[in-house]
Amino acid sequence: MSNMYKTETCDYAEPKPSSSHVERKDDLEKTGTIDTIAQTVVSDNIQRYIRRQFDKKLLPIVCFLYVLSYLDRGNIGNAKAAGADKALHLNSSQVRYLRIKNSSYKLIDPFSGLKSSTLSIFATSCSNGPISSGKSSRPTSTSHWGTAAMCSGLVHNMAGLIACRSLLGIFEAGFGAGAPYFLSLFYQRKELGLRISVLLGMAPLANCFAAALAYGITHIQTSWGAWRYLFIIEGLPTILFAPIVYFFLADSPGTAKFLDTPTQTTAIERLATRDTTAKSKVNWKQFFAGIADYQNYIHTIIHFCCNYSFAGLSNFLPTIVADMGYTSINAQGLTAPPYFAAFLLCVVVAFVSDRYGHRGFIVAASSAVGMTGYLILTLVKDMEKTGPRYLGIWLACCGIFPALSINITWLLNNQGGDSKRGAGLAILAIFGQCSSFVSSTVFPKTDAPFYTLGCSLGAGFTGLIVILALGLHFMLERENKRRDALHGPIDSEEQIDVSNLGDAHPKFRYLT
Numbered sequence: 001m002s003n004m005y006k007t008e009t010c011d012y013a014e015p016k017p018s019s020s021h022v023e024r025k026d027d028l029e030k031t032g033t034i035d036t037i038a039q040t041v042v043s044d045n046i047q048r049y050i051r052r053q054f055d056k057k058l059l060p061i062v063c064f065l066y067v068l069s070y071l072d073r074g075n076i077g078n079a080k081a082a083g084a085d086k087a088l089h090l091n092s093s094q095v096r097y098l099r100i101k102n103s104s105y106k107l108i109d110p111f112s113g114l115k116s117s118t119l120s121i122f123a124t125s126c127s128n129g130p131i132s133s134g135k136s137s138r139p140t141s142t143s144h145w146g147t148a149a150m151c152s153g154l155v156h157n158m159a160g161l162i163a164c165r166s167l168l169g170i171f172e173a174g175f176g177a178g179a180p181y182f183l184s185l186f187y188q189r190k191e192l193g194l195r196i197s198v199l200l201g202m203a204p205l206a207n208c209f210a211a212a213l214a215y216g217i218t219h220i221q222t223s224w225g226a227w228r229y230l231f232i233i234e235g236l237p238t239i240l241f242a243p244i245v246y247f248f249l250a251d252s253p254g255t256a257k258f259l260d261t262p263t264q265t266t267a268i269e270r271l272a273t274r275d276t277t278a279k280s281k282v283n284w285k286q287f288f289a290g291i292a293d294y295q296n297y298i299h300t301i302i303h304f305c306c307n308y309s310f311a312g313l314s315n316f317l318p319t320i321v322a323d324m325g326y327t328s329i330n331a332q333g334l335t336a337p338p339y340f341a342a343f344l345l346c347v348v349v350a351f352v353s354d355r356y357g358h359r360g361f362i363v364a365a366s367s368a369v370g371m372t373g374y375l376i377l378t379l380v381k382d383m384e385k386t387g388p389r390y391l392g393i394w395l396a397c398c399g400i401f402p403a404l405s406i407n408i409t410w411l412l413n414n415q416g417g418d419s420k421r422g423a424g425l426a427i428l429a430i431f432g433q434c435s436s437f438v439s440s441t442v443f444p445k446t447d448a449p450f451y452t453l454g455c456s457l458g459a460g461f462t463g464l465i466v467i468l469a470l471g472l473h474f475m476l477e478r479e480n481k482r483r484d485a486l487h488g489p490i491d492s493e494e495q496i497d498v499s500n501l502g503d504a505h506p507k508f509r510y511l512t
Contacts, residue, residue, distance in 0.1 A: 046270075049263075051191060054256075061244065061249045062199060063202050066175075066203070068238040069145070069175050070207070071149075071238075072235055073168065074314045075210055075214075078210055078214040078318055079231060081214070082218045083227050087227065088157060088158060089158075141171050142238060143238070144167070144171040150231060152231040154232075180196045180409070181421060186253055186267070193350045193406060193409045194350040196350075196408060197346045197409065204338075204340070204397060205340065207335065208339035211339065213233070214230055253267035253271075254267070254268055273495070273508070282422070283417060286418075286420040288423075289423075289502055289504075290415060290423025290427070295424075296427045299407055299472075300427050302468050304433075305464055310400060310404055313396065313397060316454070320443075324383070324449065341394065341398055342401040349366065349402040350406070353406055359409065360410070360476075362406050363406050366399050366400070366402040366406070367399060367400070367403045370400040370403065372392075372399070373393065373396030375392075376389065378450075396458065403462075412424075414503060415503060416498035417503075420502050442454040473512050483509065490507050496508060
């Protein structure tokens with residue numbers, strides 16, 4: 001590893017990390033083996049260098065892909081506000097059907113977690129399937145969903161729009177659950193919260209950008225229709241970005257071309273837990289352990305509640321603002337500031353969570369803010385009080401997005417091994433995404449302008465998150481204390497092999 005610290009690779013000079021094998025003779029009789037792992041000491045300077053390389057050359061590409069995906073998938077609400085429903089003669093039930101149709105493809109997401117070796121867990125073409133391998137599928141998938149998004153602006157009836165939105169959903173399937181999972185292969189547990197929050201914070205940022213873009217596009221006065229320009233202009237960047245995905249996005253720490261070979265090795269060794277299962281295979285023991293783990297079901301219910309608001313805000317916020325008495329153009333502009341504030345709050349909350357832990361407290365506190373916002377929208381029924389109702393929208397946005405991002409990070413932190421992590425995300429995606437269907441049906445046009453049913457359900461769901469997050473926090477805290485009492489305290493920097501026991505390993509401690 002002597003080449004690892006050359007000047008051209010790093011801006012510092014350090015001796016190579018020292019490694020020593022440590023036999024772990026805990027109570028592992030049930031495995032029939034005594035696991036060993038090389039304890040590699042990686043200096044803070046090297047940690048910062050590797051982290052900085054991932055932050056500069058990996059994270060921005062994944063985040064921009066997330067923005068493009070969200071723009072292309074979530075613009076149906078903005079298009080409706082821009083006049084698509086009138087131009088295509090769509091009634092409220094048909095618009096609702098389109099939202100449900102698009103949401104249904106999220107159910108393909110779970111399979112993205114079953115294979116961790118390549119980025120294709122979330123960027124695959126339809127023909128290869130959602131868990132296929134191979135770099136060649138990356139630009140194919142990205143350009144295909146961009147093309148489907150653009151074609152939505154060329155349709156002339158309901159059937160054409162359904163076809164385009166269906167293809168868009170198929171080509172994007174697997175991205176939602178796969179992207180956070182992908183980042184967990186590169187970053188340590190204590191680093192993951194910030195990066196996933198930045199990634200998922202792209203959703204409100206994309207909404208902010210989409211709202212501002214829609215505000216500008218809807219000023220285009222042509223007989224063709226501003227909503228058509230909206231679909232086309234938002235779909236084109238996705239096609240143009242496909243070559244960058246192909247050439248510059250790494251598959252794993254061990255294949256990152258922007259690191260030299262010794263640094264690639266260190267990037268793998270610095271991870272707190274290691275799974276020696278072959279990356280081309282699923283460890284079925286871990287997978288079924290994930291299916292049986294109660295934590296995953298609590299996280300899934302939390303995600304169900306978060307995703308209800310997530311999908312509801314994305315699809316209906318422009319309409320809710322417009323029904324406060326604003327024109328559709330001004331409504332597009334007024335939805336941008338709450339989304340931008342939500343993005344900033346995602347980043348701030350992630351910094352706090354990674355530094356101090358207590359992810360359960362943070363999820364609960366964020367959800368309480370969101371619940372307050374929904375309660376305001378539910379209880380204030382005076383059209384003259386647009387100020388309090390607009391405040392409710394701010395609180396709902398600023399509460400739900402941080403809770404959603406930290407909840408997914410929390411799940412990834414506490415699953416031992418890649419296959420168990422994939423199982424956890426599979427459960428979360430299968431059941432947690434189902435609330436998208438609910439949110440697509442409980443904001444009917446007949447409930448305008450207050451949408452009492454949809455907002456009251458939002459208040460109830462966010463209140464449930466508070467209870468679940470606090471309950472899981474204290475359960476995990478109790479389990480950590482139990483393990484400390486049985487096996488003694490541990491060094492938080494110690495690396496452990498989770499291939500056999502996963503997070504049931506005596507030296508594994510949960511992040512609470």
